[in-house]
Amino acid sequence: MTPEFWIVQTFNGLSYGALLFLLASGLSLIFGVMRIVNLAHGSYFLLGGYVGLSVVWRTKSFPLALLAAATAIALVGMAMERLFLRRLSGQTLGQVLMTVGFALIFQDLALLIWGGDPYSLPVPLPLQGVVTVGGFRFPRYRVFIMVLAAVIGAALWLALDRTRIGAMIRAAVDDAEMAQGVGIRVPTVSLGVFALGAFLAALGGGIGSGFLGVYPGLDFEILPYAFVVVIVGGLGSLPGAMVGSLLVGLLDNFGKALFPELAYFTLFAPMALILALRPTGLFGRA
Amino acid sequence: MRTRGVVAGLAVAAAAALVAPALSAYPLTLLTQAAIVAVLAMSLDVLLGYTGLASLGHAAYFGVAAYAVGILTTEYRRGFVVCLLVGVAAAALTAALFGLLAIRATGTYFLMITLALGMVVWGLAFRWVSLTKGDNGIAGVPRPDLPLPWNLGAPLPFFYFALTATVLAWALLGLLVRSPFGMTLLGVRESESRMRALGYNVWLHKYLAFVISGAFAGFAGVFWAYYNGFVSPIDVQLVTSVETLLMVALGGPGTLAGPALGATMIVFLKNFVSVYTKRWLLILGAVYIGVILFAPRGVLGAFRR
Numbered sequence: 001m002t003p004e005f006w007i008v009q010t011f012n013g014l015s016y017g018a019l020l021f022l023l024a025s026g027l028s029l030i031f032g033v034m035r036i037v038n039l040a041h042g043s044y045f046l047l048g049g050y051v052g053l054s055v056v057w058r059t060k061s062f063p064l065a066l067l068a069a070a071t072a073i074a075l076v077g078m079a080m081e082r083l084f085l086r087r088l089s090g091q092t093l094g095q096v097l098m099t100v101g102f103a104l105i106f107q108d109l110a111l112l113i114w115g116g117d118p119y120s121l122p123v124p125l126p127l128q129g130v131v132t133v134g135g136f137r138f139p140r141y142r143v144f145i146m147v148l149a150a151v152i153g154a155a156l157w158l159a160l161d162r163t164r165i166g167a168m169i170r171a172a173v174d175d176a177e178m179a180q181g182v183g184i185r186v187p188t189v190s191l192g193v194f195a196l197g198a199f200l201a202a203l204g205g206g207i208g209s210g211f212l213g214v215y216p217g218l219d220f221e222i223l224p225y226a227f228v229v230v231i232v233g234g235l236g237s238l239p240g241a242m243v244g245s246l247l248v249g250l251l252d253n254f255g256k257a258l259f260p261e262l263a264y265f266t267l268f269a270p271m272a273l274i275l276a277l278r279p280t281g282l283f284g285r286a
Numbered sequence: 287m288r289t290r291g292v293v294a295g296l297a298v299a300a301a302a303a304l305v306a307p308a309l310s311a312y313p314l315t316l317l318t319q320a321a322i323v324a325v326l327a328m329s330l331d332v333l334l335g336y337t338g339l340a341s342l343g344h345a346a347y348f349g350v351a352a353y354a355v356g357i358l359t360t361e362y363r364r365g366f367v368v369c370l371l372v373g374v375a376a377a378a379l380t381a382a383l384f385g386l387l388a389i390r391a392t393g394t395y396f397l398m399i400t401l402a403l404g405m406v407v408w409g410l411a412f413r414w415v416s417l418t419k420g421d422n423g424i425a426g427v428p429r430p431d432l433p434l435p436w437n438l439g440a441p442l443p444f445f446y447f448a449l450t451a452t453v454l455a456w457a458l459l460g461l462l463v464r465s466p467f468g469m470t471l472l473g474v475r476e477s478e479s480r481m482r483a484l485g486y487n488v489w490l491h492k493y494l495a496f497v498i499s500g501a502f503a504g505f506a507g508v509f510w511a512y513y514n515g516f517v518s519p520i521d522v523q524l525v526t527s528v529e530t531l532l533m534v535a536l537g538g539p540g541t542l543a544g545p546a547l548g549a550t551m552i553v554f555l556k557n558f559v560s561v562y563t564k565r566w567l568l569i570l571g572a573v574y575i576g577v578i579l580f581a582p583r584g585v586l587g588a589f590r591r
Binding site: 037039087088093104107112223224227228231235260261267271275 | 334340342386387390391393394395397398399401402403405406408409410412413414415416523524525528531532535565567568570571572573574575577578579582
């Protein structure tokens with residue numbers, strides 16, 4: 001185990017964590033406001049990757065691809081919430097089964113439209129290659145992901161903490177009934193948060209397809225990671241999603257590098273431990 | 287009502303047994319599959335329907351038992367009785383361990399924790415290649431070698447074998463849910479705080495229900511491994527857990543006949559639809575959504591009230 005191993009793996013873990021943050025922050029907020037366990041959240045990530053790919057093929061524009069993918073999937077998420085999930089408020093099992101139904105449909109539609117071959121989003125030239133810092137070489141694209149996630153994280157935090165809309169969302173997370181009572185339109189807040197969550201997940205999918213690729217099965221592969229982040233960090237907590245993402249990114253990377261046979265175990269076992277000590281997660285409130 | 291349910295259940299089992307010899311190989315295979323999966327669905331209903339706990343990781347216990355059978359038969363050449371005992375014990379132990387972590391949580395938290403714990407088992411099945419053969423799965427699980435006059439390698443005797451196991455599991459679960467213990471579980475489902483105030487140890491009842499449910503899922507897993515002859519991470523994946531939930535929801539939670547009916551419907555639907563179209567996932571997805579929208583209390587629930 002050279003120092004290089006530790007530095008490179010830490011970097012890889014943190015950059016993967018940054019990607020997970022995009023996926024999980026939305027899931028956490030959706031849960032916080034609506035108490036919905038959205039099993040279609042990984043599908044947003046998958047579809048974001050595929051839509052981004054199609055847009056890049058047509059327009060050759062990377063930023064446009066990310067924006068179009070995220071916007072399109074945000075609309076899909078809004079439709080799901082408004083037309084289907086809203087009828088099931090409070091029915092945990094119904095919500096789970098319904099979101100699974102959507103996940104299966106999305107999976108099959110993606111297979112129908114984009115086929116079974118794995119693709120990778122072409123990364124624009126300025127983001128290719130490596131940055132050399134102190135003799136260590138870091139892929140530029142992963143640095144970009146970390147910077148972008150940091151910017152989005154900061155923006156989300158500012159929006160939640162410092163704006164009127166953010167205060168409304170926090171109120172709905174804390175106590176939806178009371179928030180409704182003081183005149184906050186909780187259904188509208190829910191719709192907005194759902195759209196935001198789908199937007200971020202699809203953005204993550206678009207960006208992620210630059211280095212993870214996009215392929216059938218990615219949706220259910222990435223979903224558990226998002227769940228672990230949310231469970232570890234605490235449901236509905238943005239700081240929790242930040243810390244949880246980085247923790248999960250590191251655990252996953254070091255787990256796979258040090259104990260390849262137990263890779264998932266090294267991810268889930270610490271989660272179980274945290275739950276045993278703090279059932280609401282690191283930053284969650286009961 | 288109680289006797290009517292028993293009579294109806296036995297009648298269905300007897301009808302299946304009578305019809306079986308007239309069936310060709312394919313429907314008989316599906317019927318065998320349905321009989322085994324019905325046990326899995328009934329075991330989940332002990333948690334979901336009777337105790338009010340929606341577990342999203344039920345495939346874990348099913349899969350642990352199936353893997354136990356896979357490893358014991360192919361690596362150690364063990365017989366049926368050893369496999370059955372070890373399989374069910376392994377599933378119960380896994381549930382006993384996971385229950386310690388999961389039972390503290392309620393509602394959505396319980397759902398997410400069981401999902402993540404189920405993923406632990408999937409991760410091990412997928413990655414612990416030296417034990418589980420990873421993605422390739424364990425092939426070549428032989429049919430049981432019991433000293434019976436019938437050859438369990440043939441479809442019809444194996445169907446009777448599986449059906450007997452299903453009836454046995456149904457009878458045991460029926461006794462369980464009608465026992466004072468089962469009644470207490472119903473009480474917990476209806477109002478945990480009231481049961482606690484009455485002096486019941488709610489945690490212990492939920493925990494025992496969790497372990498028993500896991501053990502019966504393992505019972506199903508043992509027969510599944512023998513039926514399929516093959517064990518792979520597919521058996522423990524999230525989709526399998528969710529599909530089991532769908533079976534219970536479709537048939538009607540809070541009954542034993544409901545999940546069995548739901549399991550049969552899903553097994554036949556899946557296989558028939560996939561014969562006619564490649565788009566069966568799309569249709570299955572629509573079934574999920576349709577069940578929730580149009581039959582939220584399941585097929586039996588729709589008839590009952």
